[in-house]
Amino acid sequence: MRKEIKSSLPADNEIILGILNDSKDILNRLYKTYFPMVLQLVLNNNGNEDDAKDVFQESVIVLYNKVKSGNFELNSKLKTFIYSVCRRLWLKRLNAQSRNMRNVEDFSEFIPVEDDLEKHEEKDRQFHLMEQALKQLGEPCKTIIEDYYLQNRSMQEISEKFGYTNADNAKTQKYKCLQRLKKIFFQS
Amino acid sequence: MNKDTEITNLIDAYLRDELTPAERSDFQQKRNNDPAFDLNVVEHENLVRHLKEYGERVQLTSDMNAIYEEIDIDALKREAKPELPLIHRLWAKYRVSTAIAATVAMVAVFGTLFMTGYFSEAISTNYTQMRREINSIKRSQNALIKNIGDKPSKAPANPGQFGGTGFALSSNGYVVTNYHVIKGADSVYVQNSLGEAFKVRQIYTDPAHDIAVLQIVDPAFKLATLPYTFKKSASDVGQTVYTIGFPRDDQVYGEGYVSSRNGFAGDTVAYQVSIPVNPGNSGGPLLDSKGNVVGIINGKQKFADGAAFAIKSNYILESIAAIPQDSLENKLVLNKRNTLTGLSRQDQIKKLEPYIFMVKVY
Numbered sequence: 001m002r003k004e005i006k007s008s009l010p011a012d013n014e015i016i017l018g019i020l021n022d023s024k025d026i027l028n029r030l031y032k033t034y035f036p037m038v039l040q041l042v043l044n045n046n047g048n049e050d051d052a053k054d055v056f057q058e059s060v061i062v063l064y065n066k067v068k069s070g071n072f073e074l075n076s077k078l079k080t081f082i083y084s085v086c087r088r089l090w091l092k093r094l095n096a097q098s099r100n101m102r103n104v105e106d107f108s109e110f111i112p113v114e115d116d117l118e119k120h121e122e123k124d125r126q127f128h129l130m131e132q133a134l135k136q137l138g139e140p141c142k143t144i145i146e147d148y149y150l151q152n153r154s155m156q157e158i159s160e161k162f163g164y165t166n167a168d169n170a171k172t173q174k175y176k177c178l179q180r181l182k183k184i185f186f187q188s
Numbered sequence: 189m190n191k192d193t194e195i196t197n198l199i200d201a202y203l204r205d206e207l208t209p210a211e212r213s214d215f216q217q218k219r220n221n222d223p224a225f226d227l228n229v230v231e232h233e234n235l236v237r238h239l240k241e242y243g244e245r246v247q248l249t250s251d252m253n254a255i256y257e258e259i260d261i262d263a264l265k266r267e268a269k270p271e272l273p274l275i276h277r278l279w280a281k282y283r284v285s286t287a288i289a290a291t292v293a294m295v296a297v298f299g300t301l302f303m304t305g306y307f308s309e310a311i312s313t314n315y316t317q318m319r320r321e322i323n324s325i326k327r328s329q330n331a332l333i334k335n336i337g338d339k340p341s342k343a344p345a346n347p348g349q350f351g352g353t354g355f356a357l358s359s360n361g362y363v364v365t366n367y368h369v370i371k372g373a374d375s376v377y378v379q380n381s382l383g384e385a386f387k388v389r390q391i392y393t394d395p396a397h398d399i400a401v402l403q404i405v406d407p408a409f410k411l412a413t414l415p416y417t418f419k420k421s422a423s424d425v426g427q428t429v430y431t432i433g434f435p436r437d438d439q440v441y442g443e444g445y446v447s448s449r450n451g452f453a454g455d456t457v458a459y460q461v462s463i464p465v466n467p468g469n470s471g472g473p474l475l476d477s478k479g480n481v482v483g484i485i486n487g488k489q490k491f492a493d494g495a496a497f498a499i500k501s502n503y504i505l506e507s508i509a510a511i512p513q514d515s516l517e518n519k520l521v522l523n524k525r526n527t528l529t530g531l532s533r534q535d536q537i538k539k540l541e542p543y544i545f546m547v548k549v550y
Contacts, residue, residue: 024251031255036264043269049261057252061245068244123241130242149236150243152204175193182235 012078019067030060034079037108038086044105046094055093059085062120076111084110088117133184141177148174195225199232315452317368317398317487318496319549320351320435320468350549353433353472353485354378354402357508359411360518361404363388364504365471365547366486367395376402378545381439385548392511397457397503398486401511402547403518414523415539416473419480419501423459425449431463431485431498432537433472434546441537442469444494446482451497452489459483462494471547474498479528479536 018026035056042052059082066072074081087110134142140162147153147161159170201207202215219226279286301307352369356362363378370376370390379385386409388402423429423446430443444463451458461474465488474483483498508520528536 027248027251028255031252032259035256035259036267039261039264040269043265049265053256057249057256060252061248064244064248065241126238127242127245130238134242145239146243148200149239150246171197172193175196178196178232178235181239182231185235185238186231 012074015078016067016072016074019064027060031056034082037079037083040107041083041086041105042090044107045090047090051090051093055086055089056082058089058120062116065120065123066116080109080111081113083108084113085116088113130185133181136184137177137181140173141180144170144174145177145181195228196232199229202229203233203236315487315497316467316490317366318352318435318465318467318470318485319366319369320466320470351434351468352470352547352549353468354545354547355471355473355481356411356414356543356545357401357504358520358522359413360520361386361406361409361411362391362518362520363402363404363545363547364484364507365400365402366484366499367393367398367400368486369471369547370400370402370549371395373549375550377548377550378402378404379548380545381541391516392507394503394507394510397499397507399484399499399504399507401507401520403516411542413525413527414543415527415536416475416479416481416543417523417526418505419476419482420505422449422500422502423476423482427482428477429461429463429474429482429498430477430533431465431469431472431474432540432544433465433469433485434544435466435468437546439541439544440469444496447494452487452495455497457503458486458497458499461485461496461498463496464494465496468546469496473540473544474501475528475536475540477533479526479531 015026015030017023018030035052038056038059039049039052042055043049047055062085063078063082076084087106134145137145144158144162147158148155155167155170155174158174159165159167162170162173164170164173198215202212207215219229350369350373352365354363354365354369357364370393376388376390377385378388386404386406388404390400391403392401394400425446425448427446428443429446430441432439432441434440442464444461446459447462448460450456451460459474459482461483463474463485465472465485469485470487472485473481474485476482480501481504482501484501484504485496485498488496505522508522511520513519528539531539
């Protein structure tokens with residue numbers, strides 16, 4: 001192990017609370033606190049900064065899903081958790097590129113995170129499925145669905161934006177779009 | 189709007205919590221009573237949940253990308269992985285190639301050496317010459333020891349550094365031994381079985397055949413006529429032979445047979461003899477049962493049982509012929525008459541005893 005890069009740490013429970021509240025500030029601090037550690041890991045093990053970014057962001061997604069799933073209990077330091085996830089993800093990528101690393105140069109302690117990653121893989125699969133389904137859905141359905149379900153816009157706003165004569169027409173359109181999405185998503 | 193659209197909108201309103209308490213309890217009621225409707229709600233909920241998760245992840249990723257843009261990545265990189273000195277970077281980059289190149293080079297070198305038979309020469313380390321190292325003091329220290337000895341004495345006070353065996357060529361004091369026994373000697377003495385030592389000088393050496401001819405310096409020295417002769421022709425394999433030598437301070441008899449026409453690694457100068465020999469036997473005569481000298485013991489193979497080697501007697505004769513007779517004080521005349529033939533082995537040995545010397549090298 002080589003010396004690790006030190007940085008001022010926000011408290012773990014502060015971060016978890018921030019995640020639950022969707023705090024942008026906490027995400028910012030989380031990112032700036034732990035990214036250097038992951039960058040160090042990846043750079044010193046045959047990767048570049050883009051690899052580090054991908055791996056780190058994936059680990060943050062894993063953390064968010066874990067926290068938001070409700071039954072989150074942290075049985076290690078958050079730092080160790082993130083490091084372990086990133087380490088595992090990076091090793092997996094190296095293997096996939098068949099750039100075999102016999103030993104990883106480590107910068108921190110780590111814990112087994114196989115279970116979390118298994119769950120993450122399932123979520124990841126669904127994410128890509130949804131991405132694919134929305135793409136297949138095409139416009140204007142995609143935007144209507146995103147506006148209504150993701151941006152939480154009212155039907156009134158949506159019908160104005162798309163130039164429908166009344167909200168009911170928009171609702172009919174939304175209904176058709178949703179039916180199609182349902183078909184695509186659950187059938188694939 | 190048709191019925192399905194209305195149901196969907198109702199569920200959406202329910203999920204968004206836009207229903208009035210009355211509508212809400214109606215909704216619950218309907219779910220409980222109508223399993224098809226309930227299934228519809230569950231399915232809808234499920235899809236919306238996946239949609240929301242998707243949305244959250246897209247949002248999170250775009251937030252993070254924005255943060256990433258803010259980071260001074262180059263500064264972080266410098267801190268995370270300090271640039272190594274050039275030599276380290278080159279080593280990290282090329283060490284695999286270097287290892288392969290080194291391996292190839294080694295294979296090439298040793299392969300070539302092997303193909304050209306370099307290693308077959310190395311077996312000669314299996315071959316030991318049978319001269320005896322009497323003590324471990326190096327000969328380079330010898331001069332010092334002699335200086336300390338204040339009384340000059342005829343026979344040296346200290347025992348020889350190396351020892352071997354030699355035997356008389358003629359009755360007037362010529363003795364033959366191995367070249368390797370007397371090689372590099374400061375002075376050489378021979379000692380007979382009675383313990384009398386005589387200084388000798390080197391008359392002729394033949395390193396190629398490992399033969400040295402010595403002469404006892406004392407003009408008064410005289411032996412009775414030699415009982416043995418030298419065999420000119422080659423001996424046959426299977427011929428019984430024996431030797432007498434000085435592997436220790438007394439004469440030691442050893443018996444065996446010629447086991448091969450050629451010596452170590454096919455050396456035609458020597459025979460292979462199956463006979464027990466030890467350091468100190470070098471230079472000893474090899475006699476056949478009739479009392480003819482057929483060779484001179486000079487070595488044995490390490491790690492092989494009963495493989496000793498003896499220089500063929502005709503090379504002794506060649507060496508003697510090569511000595512310019514004019515330069516000799518006394519003529520070297522070889523004995524022509526063998527008086528050992530027909531005697532029992534014990535009697536042969538008794539008669540031989542005075543003609544075999546321990547060669548001591550200082």
